[in-house]
Amino acid sequence: MTSIPNVIQELTELLSALPGIGKKSAQRICFYLMDRPREEIVRYAKGLIDLKDKITHCPICHFITEETPCAICRDPKRDETVLCVVEDSLDVISIEKTAAYHGKYHVLGGLISPLDGIGPEDLSIDQLVKRLDNVKEIILAINPSVEGDxxxxYLHKIISRHQDIRMxxxxxxxxxxxxxxxxxxATLTKALEGRSDMNGRHHDQ
Amino acid sequence: MTSIPNVIQELTELLSALPGIGKKSAQRICFYLMDRPREEIVRYAKGLIDLKDKITHCPICHFITEETPCAICRDPKRDETVLCVVEDSLDVISIEKTAAYHGKYHVLGGLISPLDGIGPEDLSIDQLVKRLDNVKEIILAINPSVEGDxxxxYLHKIISRHQDIRMxxxxxxxxxxxxxxxxxxATLTKALEGRSDMNGRHHDQ
Known part of the structure; x- marks a missing residue:
């Protein structure tokens, strides 16, 4: 359609490539933004560039961060002897939201997936192994799937060499x-297997 | 949460202000964008700025455009004697998609809404009146609502002064x-009222 300005057609196309945004929503967003003040649009544009230029991965845990090491790795109040191993940074954010976890993290940056050509060497597993010296517990917080399992x-095999680490x-x-x-x-089966005494907790922490 | 980098928190907040995007989707988009190549992010940023700087409203019909007058107003093949009056530019795009309309448009830029303090003087009604000289038909393509009605x-009252214009x-x-x-x-009632002979069409165009 030649009647829609190119600028809008192009931005609509870009926006509809984002996860969860279809063509219609993309168009609606374009029209919404067109009516916003220029300084607000500049904030969006700047935010996007900053995202690319200022965000990096923590060299220790691989969580996203602006400073290295990341805020969690730098925090002296967090228990260094417990590592929660997750697939990606979003998982860290989910767990942080609970405010129930006070250990540190290790972000794998993906899962082993031979079909996609992703092997252990593509993940931050080497770096994880290097961190194990003072660790007493590894919590594997990985989604159950073929790749997750x-x-x-794989991690279990490697970490179980360190007999003093609880997994x-x-x-x-x-x-x-x-x-x-x-x-x-499946969930009900797991719930039965993991049943706990009502005057105590199943998992002692 | 201090553990999420500020850049991400800010962009997530900006994105979740967009229509149809919640906090979760905004976060998902942030993480998606973080992994895209820098030149792609620059295209997003540039697209946003261009949207603000290059898009204007056609001085004739008020449709969004990069050049003035807009492509539709400039098109000599379009029938100048028929004007389709719509609330906003998105309606023009919807009608253009049908490829069934060959007249011109007039975008009101909103609807009369006393509750929101929007009167006829806030819309492009004056400009519409100035365009009526050669017009033979006005198609009111306005959604039925209190404001639409x-x-x-109001438009009917003004345009009916021009007795030669069909509305x-x-x-x-x-x-x-x-x-x-x-x-x-309600729809069924309208469908009955507007029934057409099966060997002809109800609305002759």
Missing amino acids: TTAH TSLARGIPVGGDLEFTDE | TTAH TSLARGIPVGGDLEFTDE
Whole structure:
């Protein structure tokens, strides 16, 4: 359609390439932005460039950061003897939101996936191994999937060489607020297996 | 949360202000963009600035455009005697997509809404009146709502002073592919009222 200005056609196309944004939403966003003050648009543009130029990965844990090492690695109040191993930085953010975890992290930067040509050497596993000296517990917080299980298995093999390190995984069970009636069999099975005494907690932390 | 880099927190906040984007999607977009090549990010940033700096409204029809007058107003093949009056530029784009309309447009830039303090003087109605000299038909393509009906009523009053101008509105009826059984009463009533002879068309164009 030649009647739509090129600038809008191009931006619509760019925006609709973003995850979760279709052609219609992209167009709606274009028209929304057109009516915003120029300084606000400049903030968007600057924010995007900053994202690319200022954000890097922490050399220790590989979490995204503006300063190296990252705020979590620098924090002396966080327990260095517990490492939570996750697939990517978004997982760190999710766990941080709970405010229930006070150890440190290690971001793998992906999962082992032979089909996609991703091997252990493509992830930050070497760096993880180098961090194990003072570690007492490794929490594997990896999503269950073929790739997740492969990665967990691989890590287990490597880390179990360090006999003094306890390896744990996140509890599986019925989500808080979830209904037993609508819980799938696999989850219900895990919930049964992981049942806890009502006068104590299953996992002692 | 201090553990998320400021750059990301700020961009996430900006993005979640966009229509149809929540906090979660905004975060997902941030992480998606972080992994894209720098030149692509620059294209996004440039596209946003261009949107603000290069797009203006056509001085004739008020449709968005890079050049003035806009491509539709400049097109000698389009019928100048028919004007389709719409609320905003997105409506023009929707109608253009049909490729079924060959007249020109007039974009009001909103609807009369006393509650929001928007009167006829805030819309491009003056400019519309100035365009009426050679016009034979005005198609009011305005969504039915309190504001839409108020605006249509107001325009009807003004335009009916020009007795030689035919005023039409878009047909209401069952959408193509729509099911009679699931059509609401108001639409069905309109569909009945606007019924057409099966060997001809109801609206001669």
